[in-house]
Amino acid sequence: MWTNFKTYFNTYYNANKIFTEAEEKILEERKELFAYEEKPINSNISKDLNEVIEKTSAILQHNKESDYVSEALIMTGKSFYYQQNYSRALRKFNELSTIEDSELLLENELWTAKTLLQMREFNKALRLLDEVKTKAIENEENQILIDTYRSKIGYLIYNKEFSSAISEINQFLNAEIDDELRAAVLYEMGLMYKISEEYELAEKAFIEVDEYAPTFEIDFNSKFEVAKLKGELGEEDQSLELLQELRDEDKFSDSWGDIDLEIGKIFYDKNEIDKAFDKFTYVDTTYKSTESGGISGFYRAEILENFYNDYDSALVFYKKTASSGAPQELKLLAQKKSVLLNKYISFHEKLDDLEKQLLYLTDNNSFIQDSLDYVELLKLDSIKAASNPNKNQNSKLNRNQQLNTKYKMPQRPKISADSVHALNSRYYFELANLLFSEFDNPDSAFYYYTLSLQEKENNPNQAQTLFAMGNYYAIKQNKQKADSMFTLVYNKFQFDPIRNEAAKQIGKPLYDFNKDPVEEEYIVAEAIYDSLKYQKAINRLFDIYKENPKSIYASKSLYTIGFILENDLKMPDSAASVYDRLMNEYKTSEYAKSIQNKLGGYKQEQQRLQAIQDSINNTNSSQNITGVEETIISSEANLEIDDSIKTSINNSTETDDSTSTNKTIQEKINKNVVSKSDNEQIISRDIFKIGNEYFVQVSSWKSKEIAEEELGKLIKKKYSGKIIESFVEELNAVYYRIRLGPYDNFNSAKDVRKKINKY
Structure with missing residues (x-):
């Protein structure tokens, strides 16, 4: 007796008081009725539990004969559990299970099962929970029964076993529970049915909540879910009516943003786009710091993009959504949309700029007029700035910078018309790919694929473009045109790997691009090159090209010849001649594509130098001055490989x-x-x-x-x-x-x- 008295007042009382207060704080933060994952506790609560463990350990060490050993063990185990130290918690629960006459054995089994769940020993944990449930019913341990159901149902929901969770909930509803808890359980059952897309059963469960004693939050949520379910069931008008009834009740004012968001969604589903946009705008601006405000901002962006075609504004709202209170998955989607729209807008800006450059190249008067307009705008802006009585020194310093930002000065093109067409073709192709694969807009993609082909005769992306157009016709279920496109790709582009993709579509044999009988010959030529015998390597590579024109190593051999001439023999004009032949004969090969920009730049520079020489010659001609004559030498004339190769190359056509x-x-x-x-x-x-x-x-x-x-x-x-x-x-x-x-x-x-x- 004296031992119990001393233990109680000296240690147990304080430990129990601290533990009870700490546990109350933990449970207050855990509002889910059914939960599996244990959230970390804050440092202050953890510190209190450390104190509990210290005191209960003292009881177990110094007062083993007292009646408070069982209580000390279960408090210690629970404290370790809340601290997520599950292995130490399990040791304490196992220790308590050896005290046969303890009144806490059933509760201890429950906590043992909960610990095993967290340690992911699921089968053992579920068996033990079922045993606890049976014993709790037999012994009328109602609270232990409730906690057992909550633990098992929480795990089933976490594991997405919704039908099993619903079955367990139905059993739970047969237990002796109060009306408030019953209302909460019915609400959770409705959510399970909704996830399982059993909407009528979900609606029935939500409606039944009102027959018991739901909390204010459960009362609103169940009615809100019924209103939303009406929309899911195709009863939009009734859904709107129920939502408006909730909106008219002042007691639900804290949820008006959520209600208005759902009303906007109903308008959206009914294709009443203007009404939906107005409602989303209201929610976004009125409740901008809430989750409903963030979601509404996303819907505004979506409507601007897909219905109003206002991509600039859509981009603004997607970016805003990414930093709003919207759910994380929606913020990630908004970020992705922002990236795609940035690309889309960037392509159009580049195409607009190229259109202006082409205009300046073909119509000098347009450049002159735009330049005059630019100067006039600067004058008007300067006059306006000078007449502003509130101007200050800082504005004077920054005026030129502001004008440059406000107006873009016309610039004469630095590239040729051919280069403009080549860039147009490229950007049309990339824009079409973006529309096809990311925006799911095949019709617009087809339009830009067509423009890409029209812009440039020797289109480096022709094979991919035609294949994509074949896919377009396949999507449109026009098999005849689709097969025609795939056949064209298969027959025309023998050196492009996409040929095999076309072959799959029309049942043609595949070509093994990784294995070619000429490969060994090419390896020998490479070995000669590695031994620094450049002329001999060029001769061997040329033989490969000449004798195997349909091999993938033909284009590769020409590319390597050009590489040797350019980088090892330092003969750029001769290299350009070989690259030009590569472009003309194997324009769809990966090697031709790799030197396209380089070759284009070389030719452009030659044209520039030629134009300068022309200008000099024109001046000399007009003055009748005799001097050094203009020299126009084809790049192919400088191809300094041996005469036999020269003759072969020129005779090959x-x-x-x-x-x-x-x-x-x-x-x-x-x-x-x-x-x-x-x-x-x-x-x-x-x-x-x-x-x-x-x-x-x-x-x-x-x-x-x-x-x-x-x-x-x-x-x-x-x-x-x-x-x-x-x-x-x-x-x-x-x-x-x-x-x-x-x-x-x-x-x-x-x-x-x-x-x-x-x-």
Whole structure:
């Protein structure tokens, strides 16, 4: 007796008081009726529990004979449990289970089961919970029975076993529980039915809540769920009526934002877009710091994007949603939408800029007019700023910066019209991909795929574009057109891996791009290159290209030849010639695509230098000054590989092997090798005038034989022309220039220049 008295007043009383207060705080924060995961407790509560453990440990150490050992053990176990130290908690519960006459054995089994659940020993835990439930019913331990149901149902919900959870809830409702708890259990059952999409049973459960004694929160939530379920069941008008009834009750004013959000959703579902947008706007602005406000902002962005096509404003609201009180999954979706819209807007800005550049390239008056308008705007803005009586020194300092931000000064294009078309084609293609894959808008995607193909004749993305158009027709269930597109890709693009994707669609055999019989030959050529025998490697690579034109190693060999010439032999003009051949013959290969931008930049620079030389020559011509003659040398003329390869490359494009035809062409060439005329005039870039006749210069060669071969190709294509033999003093060399003509007027010559040179 004395031991019990001393233990109680010296230790147990204080430990129990601290524990009870700590547990009350923990349970106040855990409002879920059915929960599995234990949330971490704050540091102050954990400190209190440490004190409890210290005192109960003292009882277990110094007062083993007292009647408070069982209480000390279960308090210690619970304290460790709340601190999420489950292994130590389990040891204390196991220790208590050995005290056979303890009145806490059933409660101890419950906490043992709860601990096993947290330690993820689910099967053992569930068996023990069922045993506790049976004993609790037999012994009329109602609170233990309630806690057992809550633990098991919480786990089943966490594990998404909703049908089992509903079955367990129905058993729970048969237990002796008060009306407030019964109302809460019915509400949770309604939520389970809703998740399982059993909407009618969910509605029945929510309605039944009102027959008992729900708390204020459960009362509103159950009625709110009934109103929303009416919409899910297609009864939008009744849903609106019930929502409006809730909205009219002042006692639910704290939930008006949620109610108005649901009303907006009903309008949205009914396709009453303007009403929905107005309602979402009201919620977003009135309850902007709440979850309903964040969700409404997302819906505003969605409507702006999908119905009003106001992408700039939609982007603003998606960004706003990402930092709002909206649920995390919606914020992540808003962030993704922001990224996609940024890309979409960026593409259109680039395309608009290119459209302006093309206008300036083709219409100089537009550039002049825009420049004059820009200057006028600056003047007006300056006058306005000067007349402002509130101006200050700081505004003066920043005025120029503000004007530059407000108005964009017209800039003359720094790229050619061809480059504009190439960029347009690329951006149309990328925009189409974005619309097809991310915006799920195949019709708009098809429109931009079409524009991409129209912009550039030698489109590097042609295979992918045609394949995507085939997919478009497949989506539209137009099998004939889809198969036609896939067949075109399969037949035309033998060196593009997308050929196999097309083959899958039309049942054609697949090509193994990873294995080619020419591979071993290419490896030998690479080994020669690695041994620094560049000329021999070039010869071997050229043989691969020439003898295996349909192998993927043909394009790779040309690319490697160009690489050696560019990087090892430092012959950029010769490399450009090989790259140009690669682009012309294997434009859809990955190697051609990899050098497209580089080659384009090289050609653009050559055109720039040519334009400067033209300007100099025009000046000299007008002043009748004799000087160093203009030299126009084709990049292919500098291809310094051995003569046999040169001849092979130039002969590779011949299509007419007839001896008599070649003889006739050669006779025409021999008659048309003449010396430079003294009275020729430079009219424009590559256009010359002799008397009343106009000629177009297409290339210039150091080798007469190569010049004759090139002219022969043009004669076969029904062009007339001649070779001008010209000595260039500055270079101390003779060049053979191919000129087509004569033509009666400048415009005819210009049209031929455009057709031959593609500019």
